[in-house]
Amino acid sequence: MMTIDEVDRALADWQARLRLIDDNLVSLETSPVCMLLEQAKDTGLDGTTRARVVPALDAMRELFSQRSLLDDTLAPADLRKGLNRLFPGDALKEIERVLRGPSIALPPVATPMARRGLLDAAETTTSISADQLLAAMVHSFEQARDAVAAVDEAWTRLTPQADQAAAEATRLEAQAKSLGQNATAPLSAVRAQLDATRSRIARDPLGATDDLATGVLARLDQLGKELAALGARHRQVCTDLERAHALLDDIRATHHDAGEARSRCVAETDAAAAPLIDQGRIDGLAQWLSTLDDTMTAGRWAAAGVGVTRWLTAGQELQHEEEALLHSCREPLDRRDELAGRLSARRQQAIVLQSRGRAPDAALDELAARAQGLLDQRPVPLDAAAAAVSAYEARLRSG
Numbered sequence: 001m002m003t004i005d006e007v008d009r010a011l012a013d014w015q016a017r018l019r020l021i022d023d024n025l026v027s028l029e030t031s032p033v034c035m036l037l038e039q040a041k042d043t044g045l046d047g048t049t050r051a052r053v054v055p056a057l058d059a060m061r062e063l064f065s066q067r068s069l070l071d072d073t074l075a076p077a078d079l080r081k082g083l084n085r086l087f088p089g090d091a092l093k094e095i096e097r098v099l100r101g102p103s104i105a106l107p108p109v110a111t112p113m114a115r116r117g118l119l120d121a122a123e124t125t126t127s128i129s130a131d132q133l134l135a136a137m138v139h140s141f142e143q144a145r146d147a148v149a150a151v152d153e154a155w156t157r158l159t160p161q162a163d164q165a166a167a168e169a170t171r172l173e174a175q176a177k178s179l180g181q182n183a184t185a186p187l188s189a190v191r192a193q194l195d196a197t198r199s200r201i202a203r204d205p206l207g208a209t210d211d212l213a214t215g216v217l218a219r220l221d222q223l224g225k226e227l228a229a230l231g232a233r234h235r236q237v238c239t240d241l242e243r244a245h246a247l248l249d250d251i252r253a254t255h256h257d258a259g260e261a262r263s264r265c266v267a268e269t270d271a272a273a274a275p276l277i278d279q280g281r282i283d284g285l286a287q288w289l290s291t292l293d294d295t296m297t298a299g300r301w302a303a304a305g306v307g308v309t310r311w312l313t314a315g316q317e318l319q320h321e322e323e324a325l326l327h328s329c330r331e332p333l334d335r336r337d338e339l340a341g342r343l344s345a346r347r348q349q350a351i352v353l354q355s356r357g358r359a360p361d362a363a364l365d366e367l368a369a370r371a372q373g374l375l376d377q378r379p380v381p382l383d384a385a386a387a388a389v390s391a392y393e394a395r396l397r398s399g
Helices: 004-029 032-040 047-073 076-080 090-100 130-178 184-203 209-268 279-297 301-355 362-376 382-398
Strands: none
Touching (some): 004 032, 004 047, 004 090, 004 130, 047 130, 047 184, 090 130, 130 184, 184 209, 209 279, 209 301, 279 301, 362 382
């Protein structure tokens, strides 16, 4: 049996617990989210949220009644009234029964007629201990707390996501417009779905996650990927047009160099020179590129992209032809210069050999003069000049 001191400590512990219960119940009840849910629970909640929140809030309301049962049962003044410290007698046993036994009578529960036997009462009454009631209250409080916290977390997370989705829709609309695309239809559908999702977030936040993630956000993500691909293609078209303009400049420069090289080749050597490439081909490419620029400016960049791809192929082919002509025109000039360099080097070698005691060779001097005379002619007879240089080199080696 409990002692009086144990009774006093047990009553003090219960009073401390009751104060904590009061503080936590009031904190939960007066939290903004809980107050909103209380206002909306009758007509403003749907689906998963209603199924979880309404029973939890009802259980929380019941907590206040259960709190009163504990207070009525465990009131220290009533329990200690009449207790004599020297002769506690049966009063101490009664206090122990109240503290530890099934001393709290729960409200009667009606027994439905379909379950009632002939000797069953219409109502049944159950008594439990204070500790049992407290355990049930802890469970009910946790259910209510967790339900309110889940809704708070869902609102805190989904509302900004919905705002971000609306902002993303606006951004994608502007991006589509900049690409000359009409995204009104898909974005209108997404915005209608977003409005419906916002409504569900307000009424059923616990069930709205999938609507936002697999519905609105997924469709925006897909549209974003499509526009990103278009944007990449648009940038590629812009890059290709820049390449085309640079290539056109190169073609013109190479054509000019080829013209100068051909004129020199014809004037300075007897080599046959291929005809110049028709200027009209370059002018045609320039006009074509100007048309593509106009097409791009008009916003029809996809068509411009197809055209500039073909233009680059044609431009590169023409540039290769111009470069081949330039090379063919420079080759005889380079050959002449190479022969002149060889002759000069060998004549210098002859001077060195004579300085070291080699006897003068009139025939060698005649070969040098003949080779030099051929190289000085305009146009230079390349084959004859090459033969003369070779003959001079052979005479130099043999001496």
